[in-house]
Amino acid sequence: MSTFWRNHRHWMAPTLFIMPGALLFAVVIILASAQTIWVSFFDWDGVGAKQWVGLANYAQLLDDPQFHVSLKNNLIWLAMFMLAPPLGLALALLLNQPIRGMRVMKSLFFVPLVLASVTVGVVFTWVYDPTFGLLSLIFSSFGATAPALLSDEHFVTFAVVVAALWPQVAFCLVLFLAGLNNLSEDLIGAGRVDGARGWPMLIHVILPQLREVSFIALAVTVIGALRSFDMVAVMTSGGPFGSSTVLAYQMYEQSIFSYRFGYGAAIATVLFVIMAVFIAWYLHTLLKPEREGV
Amino acid sequence: MASNDMIKLVTRAPASRRQFLIGAGTALAGMTLGAPAIAQSKELTIISNIGNASQREVLQRIASAYEKESGVKVAINNMDHEAHKTAIRSYLVVGAPDICFWFSGNRMKAFVQRELFDDISDLFARENYKSVLGPAAGAVTVDGRQYGLPLGGLLWGLFYRKDVFEEKGWTPPKRLEDLLTLGEKAKSAGMIPVSMGTKEMWPAAGWFDHMNLRINGLDKHMALMDGKMSYTDPAMLPVFDKWAELINAGLFSPNGTSFGWEQAAAALAQKKAAMMDLAGFIKYGFPESQQDQIAFAPFPEIIQGMARYEDFALNSIHVPKNAKNKENARDFLAYFYKPDNLAAFLETESAVPPRNDCPPSKDPLVNAAVESLKTVEGSAQYYDRDTDPDMAQEGLKGFQEFMAKPDRRDQILERLETTRKRIFKA
Numbered sequence: 229m230s231t232f233w234r235n236h237r238h239w240m241a242p243t244l245f246i247m248p249g250a251l252l253f254a255v256v257i258i259l260a261s262a263q264t265i266w267v268s269f270f271d272w273d274g275v276g277a278k279q280w281v282g283l284a285n286y287a288q289l290l291d292d293p294q295f296h297v298s299l300k301n302n303l304i305w306l307a308m309f310m311l312a313p314p315l316g317l318a319l320a321l322l323l324n325q326p327i328r329g330m331r332v333m334k335s336l337f338f339v340p341l342v343l344a345s346v347t348v349g350v351v352f353t354w355v356y357d358p359t360f361g362l363l364s365l366i367f368s369s370f371g372a373t374a375p376a377l378l379s380d381e382h383f384v385t386f387a388v389v390v391a392a393l394w395p396q397v398a399f400c401l402v403l404f405l406a407g408l409n410n411l412s413e414d415l416i417g418a419g420r421v422d423g424a425r426g427w428p429m430l431i432h433v434i435l436p437q438l439r440e441v442s443f444i445a446l447a448v449t450v451i452g453a454l455r456s457f458d459m460v461a462v463m464t465s466g467g468p469f470g471s472s473t474v475l476a477y478q479m480y481e482q483s484i485f486s487y488r489f490g491y492g493a494a495i496a497t498v499l500f501v502i503m504a505v506f507i508a509w510y511l512h513t514l515l516k517p518e519r520e521g522v
Numbered sequence: 523m524a525s526n527d528m529i530k531l532v533t534r535a536p537a538s539r540r541q542f543l544i545g546a547g548t549a550l551a552g553m554t555l556g557a558p559a560i561a562q563s564k565e566l567t568i569i570s571n572i573g574n575a576s577q578r579e580v581l582q583r584i585a586s587a588y589e590k591e592s593g594v595k596v597a598i599n600n601m602d603h604e605a606h607k608t609a610i611r612s613y614l615v616v617g618a619p620d621i622c623f624w625f626s627g628n629r630m631k632a633f634v635q636r637e638l639f640d641d642i643s644d645l646f647a648r649e650n651y652k653s654v655l656g657p658a659a660g661a662v663t664v665d666g667r668q669y670g671l672p673l674g675g676l677l678w679g680l681f682y683r684k685d686v687f688e689e690k691g692w693t694p695p696k697r698l699e700d701l702l703t704l705g706e707k708a709k710s711a712g713m714i715p716v717s718m719g720t721k722e723m724w725p726a727a728g729w730f731d732h733m734n735l736r737i738n739g740l741d742k743h744m745a746l747m748d749g750k751m752s753y754t755d756p757a758m759l760p761v762f763d764k765w766a767e768l769i770n771a772g773l774f775s776p777n778g779t780s781f782g783w784e785q786a787a788a789a790l791a792q793k794k795a796a797m798m799d800l801a802g803f804i805k806y807g808f809p810e811s812q813q814d815q816i817a818f819a820p821f822p823e824i825i826q827g828m829a830r831y832e833d834f835a836l837n838s839i840h841v842p843k844n845a846k847n848k849e850n851a852r853d854f855l856a857y858f859y860k861p862d863n864l865a866a867f868l869e870t871e872s873a874v875p876p877r878n879d880c881p882p883s884k885d886p887l888v889n890a891a892v893e894s895l896k897t898v899e900g901s902a903q904y905y906d907r908d909t910d911p912d913m914a915q916e917g918l919k920g921f922q923e924f925m926a927k928p929d930r931r932d933q934i935l936e937r938l939e940t941t942r943k944r945i946f947k948a
Contacts, residue, residue, distance in 0.1 A: 274611060275636045288944075293937070358777050376777035379926070467721065468779035469923035484608045486912040487632075 261500065268493035274483065278490075285494035294470050295495070298478045301385045302454065302502075305474060308389045309396060309453035313445040316400025317438075321430075323401070324408045338402065340395040349462030352391035353378065378464055381471035388472055392459045396452055400445045407441035408434075447510050454503055475499045565595045566850045567619040571606035574806065577870040584867065588857050594850055614638040618842035620851040626661035626672055626838035627903045628747075632911065633840075639669045640841040645852045649859070658876035661836045661903070670840040671859055674873020676801035677891040678728055678833040678904070680716075680819045686793055687817070694797075694819030698736075698764065701822050705773045708796040717795035718774040718925070719786035723918035726925050727905035728799055731833050733761045736824040740831040740900040747908040749946030753938040762935070764824065766928035779926055783807075801835070802872030802887045818890040832894075834901035836876065916941040 268285055270278040289295045323334050340348060355362045356377045364374035377387035419433040457476040460466055466473035466481060475495055483492030572578050578600060585596040601609060624630060633639045646652060646668045652659055662670040682694060690711060695701040705715035720726045734743050738757050745751040787807025789795040805813045841851045865880040872887040883889055906914035920934045
């Protein structure tokens with residue numbers, strides 16, 4: 229036994245350690261994804277018999293006005309979420325000053341990260357409430373009436389994204405603060421000797437060192453934007469009349485409320501493909517330096 | 523996060539059942555030690571979707587009394603009302619309780635067709651329910667067999683505050699023109715004429731039901747629900763035209779899509795609105811001391827001479843096909859369905875008892891509904907209970923949109939018609 233172990237432990241130990249994670253990943257992620265894609269070729273109500281329909285679900289998606297609205301909203305989410313990394317960086321630079329009481333400030337900025345996103349959603353729903361919300365109080369102090377943001381089909385998605393941005397910015401802030409702590413003092417000192425200050429210092433000395441952190445912040449933000457679901461569910465349930473629905477929410481609605489698992493699976497597959505494109509780019513960028521032996 | 527939430531939704535039922543099993547297992551072990559002979563299959567699980575605390579209490583009380591009488595251990599698992607609507611689909615297939623709550627009519631039929639509810643015609647025959655139920659039995663009957671017991675009936679109509687109407691000298695509208703006049707009076711008194719919160723969408727569909735039943739009658743309404751009539755049929759146009767007239771007259775709450783029915787009911791309770799379209803459970807929106815001010819009025823007449831048809835929705839209780847203790851379940855149902863127990867259970871939600879031998883209610887809202895039902899010539903249940911669930915989802919969304927943007931009528935009807943064709947393969 230012990231000789232067997234000695235001869236083979238160089239590969240058995242890592243295998244055993246990886247096994248639980250790999251098994252879980254295989255069952256929960258890979259198997260589930262494969263099954264979802266498989267289901268998307270069927271007409272299925274989730275309980276009864278499945279009926280093969282080929283690509284009919286996808287053909288129907290193209291004609292579904294709701295799908296176009298969801299896709300457009302996902303793009304709005306993606307575009308607006310791109311504000312999170314720069315805002316997080318700006319805040320991190322601001323909070324990274326060695327001033328007394330800055331720690332308290334930092335922890336205050338972390339707060340949205342501590343709150344469950346459902347809580348954030350509910351709080352913002354109250355803020356936006358046209359009768360008693362904070363927004364309407366601000367508007368009425370100027371003598372104006374606040375727009376009912378969550379009832380307006382044009383504003384509603386933006387209003388939801390703003391709420392979702394709050395914790396997302398805080399998250400980027402944390403990443404950048406950690407990155408700023410790891411800056412090389414030598415490089416900054418050398419820069420200072422060469423006369424770099426202000427912008428040139430930030431752009432040529434600091435930012436290059438934050439490249440990896442920025443990359444992670446960007447990746448997390450993109451994924452956060454694409455998988456948006458909870459805020460939509462809590463704040464608007466996709467409404468009014470579906471105008472704030474995103475792909476993830478439409479998938480949920482179709483599968484659970486309309487008993488159309490096949491159609492919901494088709495939406496999930498489209499979302500999966502969009503994410504896969506991004507993840508491929510992410511892995512490519514991540515693995516490149518590794519492969520080059522850096 | 524998305525997938526997490528969904529997993530939570532789907533697994534909630536099995537999880538609570540597992541907890542029950544652990545509990546029941548312990549109890550069973552205890553019983554086995556004491557009296558091995560009766561230990562087997564003397565247990566019963568119920569999944570309840572009751573949100574109202576006092577009604578939950580009544581159910582618990584009935585269950586405890588039954589426990590004492592029969593020696594069967596009853597465990598009630600309470601679930602959130604909305605979450606239950608999704609969880610039932612998984613627990614009926616895997617991990618079914620012995621008894622569960624649901625909605626009669628088309629929503630029950632969806633599970634009957636998939637063979638997930640047990641045929642309890644034997645219980646019906648044994649207890650001779652048909653003789654005491656009357657028309658309510660039809661709501662739980664599919665092809666001549668019964669698949670559940672009807673619970674409380676909710677009669678939908680307009681509600682208002684007696685004190686407000688008395689003070690202003692208003693009377694509940696008899697005809698649609700009266701509703702418009704009353705609307706003008708309410709607006710000049712600084713009130714919203716009809717409180718309506720459509721965030722959860724269904725309240726708008728209730729209004730559609732009223733309008734369609736008043737204008738086109740029950741047969742055409744049911745044809746539409748069954749997918750046999752087109753949404754672009756010319757008969758639909760007057761319904762939406764009249765409705766648009768009400769919307770454009772500013773009859774409904776502004777920004778109605780931002781809040782749900784609770785907030786809308788609160789507006790009525792706080793005298794900010796004159797009327798609201800709902801059923802007896804509107805009293806949950808009122809403080810207990812003011813509940814005696816609530817009064818009921820049927821939806822106004824639109825076409826003279828049209829017989830009175832109303833939405834009368836019946837909840838129901840069922841034995842899942844995959845239940846483990848079907849005999850105990852029947853036994854419990856028979857106990858639960860005794861007139862006194864049933865009446866006590868329904869009293870808390872101001873629902874109309876389906877049995878005609880229940881003791882008379884002390885609740886004025888129930889009595890008003892019972893009185894009003896005497897002149898009703900036929901009833902539907904409610905849009906999302908009468909039509910296919912998939913159709914209902916699109917329909918609710920369409921009606922919500924129509925209330926916000928009445929000028930999009932044609933687009934909305936066109937979309938609903940496409941959905942109808944897809945679902946009913948018409």
